[in-house]
Amino acid sequence: MILKEHKKHTAITRPAMGNFARNEWAIVGGPCTVIKVxxxxxxxxxxxxxxxxxxxTSHDDIQLQGRLTVGAALEFTDQINFSQLNYKEHLTLFTQRQLFAQMDMVLVNGNHQQAKAQVVIIDANKKASLQKRAAQLTNIQMILLADNADEIFDFVKEVAPNWSELPTFRINSDKEQIIRFFQNKLQQAKPVLNGLVLAGGKSERMGVDKGTMNWHGKEQRYYMADMLKGFSQEVFISCRDEQQQNKIAGAYSTLTDTFTGLGPYGAILSAFRHNPDTAWLVIACDMPLIDDTVLKHLIDNRSTQHLATAYYSDATGFPEPLITIWEPKAYPALLQFLSQGYSCPRKVLINSDIHLLRVPDAAVLSNVNTPEEMDRAKRIIHNQFAKTDEP
Structure with missing residues (x-):
C-alpha cells in the first residue's frame, strides 16, 4: 500500500524575497572599509x-547599552533626525524581512552576511578570504577589480561559468558604470501592474448589484475590466463565490476573497495572496465617472518608491484607496494593520509613506452607493455624451 504524502500546511505563493528584501546584493571580497565606501x-x-x-555585522566586543543592561529586550529612541531600535536578541530571517519590507534595494557586507545576489571584489590581498566564501557565490552579477588585481581568480571562474559575460569594472575609476548597473537592475525589477475591479460588494444601499449597472453600454464591472486591460498585464474582477459561479462572464478572469468578511480590504489582500510580487491597480466598480485619462494620469505618476500611489479626495480630505496603485511592499503593511485590528485601506494610506496626487477632475472620484447618487451620476454622464456629440 502506498501512503499519500500528508501536507500539514496550505501552499500559498511566497514573495520572491531573499534574506532581507526582493532586491539585495552582497558585496564580498574586499576589506570591509572598501565595501562600505x-x-x-x-x-x-x-x-x-x-x-x-x-x-x-560588527564583531567588536561591545557591551550591552542603555536599558538592555538591566534586562530590557528592546529599546526604542526617537532621535531628532532618526529613530533607533535596539534588540537584545539576534533577529531571525523572518524579522529581518519585516524590518526591510519597504526597501527597494538592500546592500549587504558580504564578508559577514549573505544575499541572493553577489557583487564580487577581486582584491589580491583578500584572495584567501574570498575563497573561503566560494560556496556563497551562487549568483554573481558584477565583478569589481581592485587596483592590485588584473585577473579574476580561478575559483571565481569555477563558481561562475559565465564570468566572461559579467559586467566588470574598476572599483575606483568606474563609479558611474557601477551606479548605472544598479539603476538598470532596479528599473528591470519594477513590479508589473495587474488590474483589480472591486465588484464583490452586496450593494445593500443601492438595492441592485452596482457591478451590473450599465453606464457605458455594458455592465460596469466589464467596462472597468476592459478599460484596465489597456494599462495592466492581467486584469481580474474581484467577486464573491456565488458571483463567480453563476454571474461573471467566462471571458473575464476572477478572484474570490480568501480574506473574507473584510470588504475591499479583503479583496486587496486576496489579490496580493494570489500574486505578491506584482503591483495592483485597484478600482471600485461604483465609480462610473472614471475614464482612461484618470487612469493614465495615475500610472504616469506612479512611484514604486512609495507603498502606494493614490489620489487625494476633496470630498473626504483623505487619500482615495479605491482607485490606487498598491505596490508589492503594501502587502506586509496591510497584514500588519490587520493584525492590529484595522481593516480600512484608507487608514493604511493615511499612515504610510505614499505618493499622493491631485486628480485632474475631482468629480470623477464620486462614489455611487444610493439611488440619489445614481441619478446625479446619470446626469453627469448624459451631459458628457451631449458635449461629445456637439459638432
Missing part, C-alpha cells in the same frame, strides 16, 4: 528615487 557611493546616488538600505 562602495555601498555609500551607490546609496547616495540612488536614494533620491529608491528606498535603500545597508546591512552589516
Amino acid at each position: 562602495v555601498a555609500d557611493t551607490i546609496i547616495e546616488a540612488l536614494s533620491p528615487k529608491y528606498q535603500c538600505a545597508y546591512a552589516d
Whole structure:
C-alpha cells in the first residue's frame, strides 16, 4: 500500500524575497572599509528615487547599552533626525524581512552576511578570504577589480561559468558604470501592474448589484475590466463565490476573497495572496465617472518608491484607496494593520509613506452607493455624451 504524502500546511505563493528584501546584493571580497565606501557611493546616488538600505555585522566586543543592561529586550529612541531600535536578541530571517519590507534595494557586507545576489571584489590581498566564501557565490552579477588585481581568480571562474559575460569594472575609476548597473537592475525589477475591479460588494444601499449597472453600454464591472486591460498585464474582477459561479462572464478572469468578511480590504489582500510580487491597480466598480485619462494620469505618476500611489479626495480630505496603485511592499503593511485590528485601506494610506496626487477632475472620484447618487451620476454622464456629440 502506498501512503499519500500528508501536507500539514496550505501552499500559498511566497514573495520572491531573499534574506532581507526582493532586491539585495552582497558585496564580498574586499576589506570591509572598501565595501562600505562602495555601498555609500551607490546609496547616495540612488536614494533620491529608491528606498535603500545597508546591512552589516560588527564583531567588536561591545557591551550591552542603555536599558538592555538591566534586562530590557528592546529599546526604542526617537532621535531628532532618526529613530533607533535596539534588540537584545539576534533577529531571525523572518524579522529581518519585516524590518526591510519597504526597501527597494538592500546592500549587504558580504564578508559577514549573505544575499541572493553577489557583487564580487577581486582584491589580491583578500584572495584567501574570498575563497573561503566560494560556496556563497551562487549568483554573481558584477565583478569589481581592485587596483592590485588584473585577473579574476580561478575559483571565481569555477563558481561562475559565465564570468566572461559579467559586467566588470574598476572599483575606483568606474563609479558611474557601477551606479548605472544598479539603476538598470532596479528599473528591470519594477513590479508589473495587474488590474483589480472591486465588484464583490452586496450593494445593500443601492438595492441592485452596482457591478451590473450599465453606464457605458455594458455592465460596469466589464467596462472597468476592459478599460484596465489597456494599462495592466492581467486584469481580474474581484467577486464573491456565488458571483463567480453563476454571474461573471467566462471571458473575464476572477478572484474570490480568501480574506473574507473584510470588504475591499479583503479583496486587496486576496489579490496580493494570489500574486505578491506584482503591483495592483485597484478600482471600485461604483465609480462610473472614471475614464482612461484618470487612469493614465495615475500610472504616469506612479512611484514604486512609495507603498502606494493614490489620489487625494476633496470630498473626504483623505487619500482615495479605491482607485490606487498598491505596490508589492503594501502587502506586509496591510497584514500588519490587520493584525492590529484595522481593516480600512484608507487608514493604511493615511499612515504610510505614499505618493499622493491631485486628480485632474475631482468629480470623477464620486462614489455611487444610493439611488440619489445614481441619478446625479446619470446626469453627469448624459451631459458628457451631449458635449461629445456637439459638432
